[in-house]
Amino acid sequence: xxxxxxxxxxxxxxxxxxxxxxxxxxxxxxxxxxxxxxxxxxxxxxxxxxxxxxxxxxxxxxxxxxxxxxxxxxxxxxxxxxxxxxxxxxxxxxxxxxxxxxxxxxxxxxxxxxxxxxxx
Amino acid sequence: xxxxxxxxxxxxxxxxxxxxxxxxxxxxxxxxxxxxxxxxxxxxxxxxxxxxxxxxxxxxxxxxxxxxxxxxxxxxxxxxxxxxxxxxxxxxxxxxxxxxxxxxxxxxxxxxxxxxxxxxxxxxxxxxxxxxxxxxxxxxxxxxxxxxxxxxxxxxxxxxxxxxxxxxxxxxxxxxxxxxxxxxxxxxxxxxxxxxxxxxxxxxxxxxxxxxxxxxxxxxxxxxxxxxxxxxxxxxxxxxxxxxxxxxxxxxxxxxxxxxxxxxxxxxxxxxxxxxxxxxxxxxxxxxxxxxxxxxxxxxxxxxxxxxxxxxxxxxxxxxxxxxxxxxxxxxxxxxxxxxxxxxxxxxxxxxxxxxxxxxxxxxxxxxxxxxxxxxxxxxxxxxxxxxxxxxxxxxxxxxxxxxxxxxxxxxxxxxxxxxxxxxxxxxxxxxxxxxxxxxxxxxxxxxxxxxxxxxxxxxxxxxxxxxxxxxxxxxxxxxxxxxxxxxxxxxxxxxxxxxxxxxxxxxxxxxxxxxxxx
Numbered sequence: 109x110x111x112x113x114x115x116x117x118x119x120x121x122x123x124x125x126x127x128x129x130x131x132x133x134x135x136x137x138x139x140x141x142x143x144x145x146x147x148x149x150x151x152x153x154x155x156x157x158x159x160x161x162x163x164x165x166x167x168x169x170x171x172x173x174x175x176x177x178x179x180x181x182x183x184x185x186x187x188x189x190x191x192x193x194x195x196x197x198x199x200x201x202x203x204x205x206x207x208x209x210x211x212x213x214x215x216x217x218x219x220x221x222x223x224x225x226x227x228x
Numbered sequence: 229x230x231x232x233x234x235x236x237x238x239x240x241x242x243x244x245x246x247x248x249x250x251x252x253x254x255x256x257x258x259x260x261x262x263x264x265x266x267x268x269x270x271x272x273x274x275x276x277x278x279x280x281x282x283x284x285x286x287x288x289x290x291x292x293x294x295x296x297x298x299x300x301x302x303x304x305x306x307x308x309x310x311x312x313x314x315x316x317x318x319x320x321x322x323x324x325x326x327x328x329x330x331x332x333x334x335x336x337x338x339x340x341x342x343x344x345x346x347x348x349x350x351x352x353x354x355x356x357x358x359x360x361x362x363x364x365x366x367x368x369x370x371x372x373x374x375x376x377x378x379x380x381x382x383x384x385x386x387x388x389x390x391x392x393x394x395x396x397x398x399x400x401x402x403x404x405x406x407x408x409x410x411x412x413x414x415x416x417x418x419x420x421x422x423x424x425x426x427x428x429x430x431x432x433x434x435x436x437x438x439x440x441x442x443x444x445x446x447x448x449x450x451x452x453x454x455x456x457x458x459x460x461x462x463x464x465x466x467x468x469x470x471x472x473x474x475x476x477x478x479x480x481x482x483x484x485x486x487x488x489x490x491x492x493x494x495x496x497x498x499x500x501x502x503x504x505x506x507x508x509x510x511x512x513x514x515x516x517x518x519x520x521x522x523x524x525x526x527x528x529x530x531x532x533x534x535x536x537x538x539x540x541x542x543x544x545x546x547x548x549x550x551x552x553x554x555x556x557x558x559x560x561x562x563x564x565x566x567x568x569x570x571x572x573x574x575x576x577x578x579x580x581x582x583x584x585x586x587x588x589x590x591x592x593x594x595x596x597x598x599x600x601x602x603x604x605x606x607x608x609x610x611x612x613x614x615x616x617x618x619x620x621x622x623x624x625x626x627x628x629x630x631x632x633x634x635x636x637x638x639x640x641x642x643x644x645x646x647x648x649x650x651x652x653x654x655x656x657x658x659x660x661x662x663x664x665x666x667x668x669x670x671x672x673x674x675x676x677x678x679x680x681x682x683x684x685x686x687x688x689x690x691x692x693x694x695x696x697x698x699x700x701x702x703x704x705x706x707x708x709x710x711x712x713x714x715x716x717x718x719x720x721x722x723x724x725x726x727x728x729x730x731x732x733x734x735x736x737x738x739x740x741x742x743x744x745x746x747x
Binding site: 134135137138143146147150154157158161162165166168169170172173174176178179183184185186187189190193194196197199200201203204205207208211215218221222226 | 299302303305306307309310312313316317318432433434436437439440450451452453456458459460462463466467470490493494496497500501504507508726728729731732735736737738
C-alpha cells in the first residue's frame with residue numbers, strides 16, 4: 109500500500125523539486141536566519157563534544173606514557189589504566205546516544221528550513 | 229583438524245556463493261553495483277560496517293596482541309572504537325549528503341577538477357592495496373595453518389572468492405557477506421568470552437589478579453608500556469587509529485548504501501554498539517589466550533600471536549569450537565577483502581574511467597562493465613602481490629593503511645565540508661603530501677630498516693624512529709591543505725562549486741532534482 113502512495117506522490121514532488129532546484133540560490137539560502145541558526149546550534153552542540161573526546165583520548169597515552177599514576181590499583185588488580193580505557197568505551201556509547209538524540213532536533217530544524225525556503 | 233572444520237568451511241563458502249547468486253539478479257545498474265541502490269536499512273548497514281571494519285587485524289591481531297603484550301594490545305580496541313565518534317560527529321552525514329558512489333565523489337562535489345578526483349582515487353587505490361595485501365597474506369597463513377594447504381593455494385581460494393562476490397553480486401553480495409560475517413564473528417566471540425569468564429568463575433575483577441602472575445610480563449602485563457616504551461611513538465599510533473577510520477575508502481563507501489543521512493547516522497549507531505561490544509570482548513580473547521594457551525605456545529604457532537584466538541577456542545571448546553572459530557576467521561577475511569575489492573574497483577571504474585577519462589559521459593551498461601573489469605583487475609593484482617609477499621609483516625601494512633587514510637584523506641574530507649576558503653590547490657596539495665609523507669617515512673622507519681637482523685627488509689639504523697609516522701604525516705596533510713589553499717587563493721580554478729551550495733547540501737541534505745550530488 110505504501111508503495112502505491114509513493115508512486116502517486118512522485119511525479120508531483122519531482123516536478124516541484126526540479127523547478128525550484130534550477131533556481132535555488134545557495135548564497136541566499138545560507139544567509140537565511142534559519143540556516144545560520146542551524147549551523148550555529150550544531151556548532152555549539154558539537155564543538156565541546158569533539159574537543160572533549162579528542163582530549164580524553166589523547167590524555168590516555170600522555171598519562172600512561174609520561175606518568176605512572178594510572179598504574180595504581182583501582183578495583184582489585186584492575187588498574188586505573190583499564191578503568192580509563194573502559195571509561196572510553198562508556199564515553200563513546202554515551203556520546204553516540206547524545207548525538208542521536210540531539211540530531212532529531214536538527215532534523216526538524218532542517219525540515220522547517222526546507223519547508224520555508226526550498227519547497228515553496 | 230578433521231571433517232568438522234571442512235564442513236563448516238564449505239558451509240561458509242556455499243552460503244556466500246548462494247547470496248552472490250541471489251544478489252547478481254538484482255545488480256544491473258551502476259548504482260546497484262556500487263551502492264546496492266542505496267537500499268540498505270540502518271541496522272543492515274550497521275552490521276555491514278561492523279563486518280567491513282572488524283578485519284583479521286581486529287579479531288586475530290588484537291587477541292594475539294593482548295595475549296602477548298597485555299594492555300598495549302588493548303590500545304587498538306580503544307582507538308578503533310573511538311574513531312567512530314569522528315565518523316559520526318563530523319563525517320557520516322555530510323558525506324552521505326554530498327557523495328554518490330565513492331569518497332572522491334564527495335570531494336568532487338566541491339572540486340570538480342580532474343586532478344582532485346585523480347588524487348583522491350590514487351589515495352583510495354594505495355590504501356586498498358596495502359590493506360588488501362595485509363588481509364590476503366594473513367588469510368594465506370591462516371588457512372595454511374588450519375588446513376595444511378599450501379600458502380599459494382590459500383591465497384588463490386580467498387582471492388577467487390572475493391572476486392566472485394564483487395564481480396557478480398556487487399555491493400549487495402558484499403554487504404550480505406559482511407552482515408553474515410558480523411553475526412558469525414559476534415557468536416564466536418561471545419561463546420569464547422563466556423567460556424573464558426566461566427573459567428575465571430565469572431569474577432571480572434579477579435581476572436586481573438590472576439593475569440598479574442599468569443604471564444612472563446608479570447604486573448607489567450596490566451600496564452601500558454610492554455611494547456610502546458616511547459610515549460611519542462604511542463601517541464603516533466593512537467592518532468593513526470582514531471583518525472584513520474574516517475579516511476578508509478571501503479568504510480566511507482558503505483555510507484552510500486543507505487537512502488539518506490538519517491539512515492547513515494543510524495547505521496553508525498548500530499555499528500558503534502556492535503564494534504564496541506566486540507572490542508570489549510577482545511579482553512577475554514586476549515586474557516584467555518594468555519592464561520589458558522600460554523605465550524610460549526602462541527608464539528610457537530605464529531610469532532605475531534595471530535593464532536591466539538583459534539587456539540584458545542580449541543583449548544576451551546575442543547575441535548568443534550576451534551573449527552567454528554577458524555571458519556569465522558575465514559569469513560572475516562572474505563568479508564573485508566570483498567569490501568576492499570569493491571572500493572578499489574569503484575576508484576578505477578567510476579572515478580578514473582567514468583569521471584576523469586569519459587567525463588561522466590558513459591552509459592549505465594558501460595559503467596557496470598567497467599566496474600566488473602576493474603573488480604577483476606584489482607583482484608588479480610592483489611592476488612599476484614600477495615603470492616610474492618608471504619614473509620611480509622602484515623601488522624605494519626594495516627597500520628600503514630590507517631596512517632595514509634588519516635594523513636592523505638581526512639584533512640581534505642574535513643576541509644571540503646567545513647572550510648569556506650579551502651580550494652583545489654589546497655585539496656591536491658593535502659592529499660599528495662599526506663600520501664607521500666606517510667609512504668616515505670614508513671620506508672625509512674624501523675618497519676623497513678631495523679638493526680635487528682630478520683626484523684625488517686634491511687639491517688641498519690632507521691632514519692625515522694617511529695613505527696607509525698602518523699604524528700608527522702597527519703599534521704603534514706593539514707598544513708599542506710592550508711598552505712596550498714593560500715598559495716592557490718588567487719588562481720581561478722575551473723569546476724569549483726561555490727561553498728554555499730556544498731555547505732547547504734551538507735547540512736540540509738537537499739539535492740534537488742537528480743537526487744544525487746553533481747559530479
